[in-house]
Amino acid sequence: MELLEEEELSENSREFLGKIRDQMEKNDFLMQSMVKMSRLEAGILQIRKENKKFYEQSGGELSQAASGRYYMDFKQKAYDEKRAGCFYRKYGAWKAADAFFYS
Incomplete structure (x- = not known):
């Protein structure tokens, strides 16, 4: 991604590149969430309940x-x-x- 951002790109290409970056960040978040869920299901992670206002x-x-x-x-x-x-x-x-x- 960084290599593409360093090149001379048209406005449309830059906009498209920004959308790709946003989707990559969303996919990364989704994958991290799925890993955490699998760890919870496997019992590797424990949830600690804490009452706070x-x-x-x-x-x-x-x-x-x-x-x-x-x-x-x-x-x-x-x-x-x-x-x-x-x-x-x-x-x-x-x-x-x-x-x-x-x-």
Whole structure:
């Protein structure tokens, strides 16, 4: 793939190459998931259940993002800013969330 990206390619070829790269990444993820599933079924991997409150975990991640340790892009189309903003306000991490949503 890298060799193809180094060559002079038309815009259509570059777009096609990008689609191929995306599909390769999806296939890689699928294969890794299948390997993990087979290990679970064979008993090689064990699942450890741990009770955690989601808002506590996400609040910690938001705090780290706000401090500059991690980059979180909340402006992606996949996020519903209004719903997410309400969620974080409800659970006390609204300052960090608002800093990313509305900056």
